[in-house]
Every structure is written in C-alpha cells, then in structure tokens.
Amino acid sequence: MSISATQVKELRDATGAGMMDCKRALVEKDGNFDEAVKYLREKGMAKAAKRAGKTAAEGAVASYIHMGGKIGVLVEVNCETDFVARTETFQDFCKQVAMHIAAAAPEYVTIEEVPEARVSEEKEVLFSQLADSNKPENIKEKIVEGRLAKFYSEICLLEQEWIHDAEVGKVSDAVTAAIAKVGENIIINRFARFQIGG
Amino acid sequence: MSISATQVKELRDATGAGMMDCKRALVEKDGNFDEAVKYLREKGMAKAAKRAGKTAAEGAVASYIHMGGKIGVLVEVNCETDFVARTETFQDFCKQVAMHIAAAAPEYVTIEEVPEARVSEEKEVLFSQLADSNKPENIKEKIVEGRLAKFYSEICLLEQEWIHDAEVGKVSDAVTAAIAKVGENIIINRFARFQIGG
Numbered sequence: 001m002s003i004s005a006t007q008v009k010e011l012r013d014a015t016g017a018g019m020m021d022c023k024r025a026l027v028e029k030d031g032n033f034d035e036a037v038k039y040l041r042e043k044g045m046a047k048a049a050k051r052a053g054k055t056a057a058e059g060a061v062a063s064y065i066h067m068g069g070k071i072g073v074l075v076e077v078n079c080e081t082d083f084v085a086r087t088e089t090f091q092d093f094c095k096q097v098a099m100h101i102a103a104a105a106p107e108y109v110t111i112e113e114v115p116e117a118r119v120s121e122e123k124e125v126l127f128s129q130l131a132d133s134n135k136p137e138n139i140k141e142k143i144v145e146g147r148l149a150k151f152y153s154e155i156c157l158l159e160q161e162w163i164h165d166a167e168v169g170k171v172s173d174a175v176t177a178a179i180a181k182v183g184e185n186i187i188i189n190r191f192a193r194f195q196i197g198g
Numbered sequence: 199m200s201i202s203a204t205q206v207k208e209l210r211d212a213t214g215a216g217m218m219d220c221k222r223a224l225v226e227k228d229g230n231f232d233e234a235v236k237y238l239r240e241k242g243m244a245k246a247a248k249r250a251g252k253t254a255a256e257g258a259v260a261s262y263i264h265m266g267g268k269i270g271v272l273v274e275v276n277c278e279t280d281f282v283a284r285t286e287t288f289q290d291f292c293k294q295v296a297m298h299i300a301a302a303a304p305e306y307v308t309i310e311e312v313p314e315a316r317v318s319e320e321k322e323v324l325f326s327q328l329a330d331s332n333k334p335e336n337i338k339e340k341i342v343e344g345r346l347a348k349f350y351s352e353i354c355l356l357e358q359e360w361i362h363d364a365e366v367g368k369v370s371d372a373v374t375a376a377i378a379k380v381g382e383n384i385i386i387n388r389f390a391r392f393q394i395g396g
C-alpha cells in the first residue's frame with residue numbers, strides 16, 4: 001500500500017509523532033487514519049490527539065451578549081482568505097449575524113441539519129390538523145408543504161427573515177449580499193445560543 | 199387524574215395556548231407534558247413549541263473573543279439570584295472562565311460528561327502502553343488510574359489547572375473560591391468554543 005506525503009503530514013500534525021513513525025503507522029494500518037493514531041498512541045509515540053476537524057477555511061468568530069448576559073451568542077462565519085476575514089465589512093457582518101441569532105433564536109443553520117425525526121413529527125402534526133378537512137389528498141399535501149416551509153423559516157437560521165432589514169429578505173439573502181460586497185464565498189458554519197433560564 | 203396549576207402554567211408558557219385548553223389537554227393525556235403539547239398542536243391550539251429546557255437558575259452568559267476572532271468562547275455560569283448575577287464580582291468571574299476556556303480548550307465541563315466509549319478507548323490505549331511491563335496487574339491498574347486522571351485534567355474544564363493563578367489549583371477550586379466570595383452556589387453549566395481552521 002502506498003502512503004502519500006499528505007497523509008503522513010496530517011498524521012504528524014494530529015499526533016506530534018515523528019515523520020518516519022507516522023509513515024510506519026500508516027503502512028501498518030493500511031492507511032487508516034484513526035487506526036494509525038491509535039497505533040502510535042499504543043506505542044507511546046503520540047500524545048492524546050485532539051479530535052479536531054480539519055477545516056481549511058478562514059473566517060471569524062463573533063459574539064453578542066444581550067441584556068447584560070441573559071442571552072449570549074457565538075457564531076463562526078467562514079470566508080476564503082484571512083485578508084477578508086479581518087476587514088471591517090466582514091467583521092460587521094459577523095456581528096450582525098450574532099445579533100440576529102440572539103433575537104430570532106434559530107435552532108439550526110440549514111434545513112439539512114433538522115433531524116429527520118423532528119421533520120416527520122412535524123408532518124404528522126400538520127396532517128392531523130387537516131384530518132377534518134374534505135380537501136383532496138394532493139391539496140392537503142400542498143398545504144402541508146407550505147406549512148413545513150413556514151416551520152423551517154422559524155427554526156433554521158438561513159430561512160429566517162433578516163431582522164436588520166426586512167427588504168433584504170431571508171438571512172441567506174443577507175449572506176448573498178455580503179458575498180457580493182467582499183467578493184468571496186461566505187458560509188455561516190455554526191452557532192451557539194445560550195439563554196439564562198431558557 | 200388531578201392536574202396542578204403549575205402543570206397548566208408550564209404548558210401555557212410552552213405553547214401559548216389558553217388556560218382551559220391546557221388543562222383539558224393535560225387531563226386528556228394523563229398529565230404527560232409532551233403528549234399534551236402534541237395534542238394542543240394537533241388541535242391547532244398551540245404554536246410550534248420551542249424545545250426549551252426548563253431551568254430556573256439565574257446567572258450570566260459571557261463571551262471572549264481571542265486573536266481578532268480566530269477563537270471565540272461562550273459560557274453560561276449559573277448562580278441563585280439575579281442580584282448576584284449582575285454583580286461585578288460574578289461577571290468578572292464569568293469572563294475569567296471564558297478566557298480560561300479559550301486558552302485551555304477543554305472539551306467537556308465535568309468528568310461525568312465524557313462519553314463512556316471515549317473513556318474505555320482511553321483505558322485500552324493506556325493498558326496497551328503497559329503491555330510489555332512486568333509489573334503486577336494491580337500496580338498496572340493504579341498506573342492507568344493515575345494516567346486517566348491526567349487525561350481528564352486535559353479535557354474536562356473543572357479538572358484543568360486554573361490558568362489565571364496556579365496557586366488556586368483546579369478550575370473547580372476557582373469556582374469554590376467564587377462561591378465563597380459571592381455567598382451563593384455557582385455552577386458552570388455549559389460552554390461553546392469555536393476556533394477558525396481548528
């Protein structure tokens with residue numbers, strides 16, 4: 001099995017073990033990264049590796065604290081270069097997103113992140129609400145589809161109305177506008193929102 | 199089945215439905231809160247309820263942004279009264295905890311939060327490291343126990359060395375000191391730590 005220099009470097013970065021040890025571990029474990037980490041640790045050649053995701057993205061983390069600490073938000077927004085990440089335009093946008101999250105209390109960033117179980121529970125409820133209706137099935141389905149879109153617009157950040165300017169539209173539209181401004185792709189990656197007593 | 203006024207109020211707060219509707223839903227569902235929420239929603243009498251935990255605690259959310267946004271921390275610290283939550287002493291302590299988390303990068307608050315699978319994997323690695331040793335089993339177990347404590351002190355916030363003052367000891371000791379200062383119980387409830395490219 002041939003092991004690439006990139007694989008060796010990744011393992012080295014993750015474990016702090018020597019180059020040759022990393023190569024040997026990868027050969028031994030047929031290129032399996034996690035197995036190789038474990039191998040190195042068992043041999044005492046690696047420290048407890050942080051389970052860090054390997055994202056190459058640049059960007060910034062912004063926070064917003066509301067009402068003297070009753071609500072707090074942390075948000076990570078990614079862009080392509082550190083240069084853009086440090087601009088006032090980008091930093092202001094990150095701050096605006098954090099404020100939006102504090103006010104609008106989304107639960108997920110994207111529709112894709114909503115757990116399947118939650119969606120099917122919601123669908124069940126929506127269909128039950130139409131149980132007494134005489135409308136044909138295909139109309140009921142259209143109605144449920146519409147209400148599901150509304151459900152998403154309540155819990156998914158990108159689907160919510162941008163609180164800073166109703167004319168912008170959704171948060172995803174605000175992202176698009178920010179992309180046009182800075183000339184780089186922008187992704188709202190993750191957020192945390194803590195509320196005291198909530 | 200008798201339904202208490204407290205139950206009715208909780209359901210009302212969670213759903214925004216009317217008092218009598220809430221009582222009827224609870225009677226119908228034998229006092230089961232989640233079932234009652236679903237019942238109200240199916241009847242169209244409740245909005246999509248936020249899945250909010252019901253914590254009565256007071257406290258504050260603090261944040262700390264490091265290196266112009268490359269690392270960000272959000273932390274919720276609870277105390278008993280809003281009065282204490284607003285004091286400078288308490289707010290300063292929250293800020294210090296946030297800074298500590300930015301620097302020391304814990305993964306959990308307490309030892310109890312570390313997933314069982316992670317602990318057993320760690321134990322396996324630690325025993326493997328002693329495989330070639332001639333020490334008796336009970337000594338090996340003592341060694342593994344000691345190293346496991348070190349592992350916890352790396353990944354659990356409360357077990358870490360308090361970065362602001364080595365003489366204080368662990369973060370849990372800093373919490374104890376803060377409790378003595380403000381005269382109320384203090385609990386570090388949860389945190390988020392985002393790092394760009396990490």
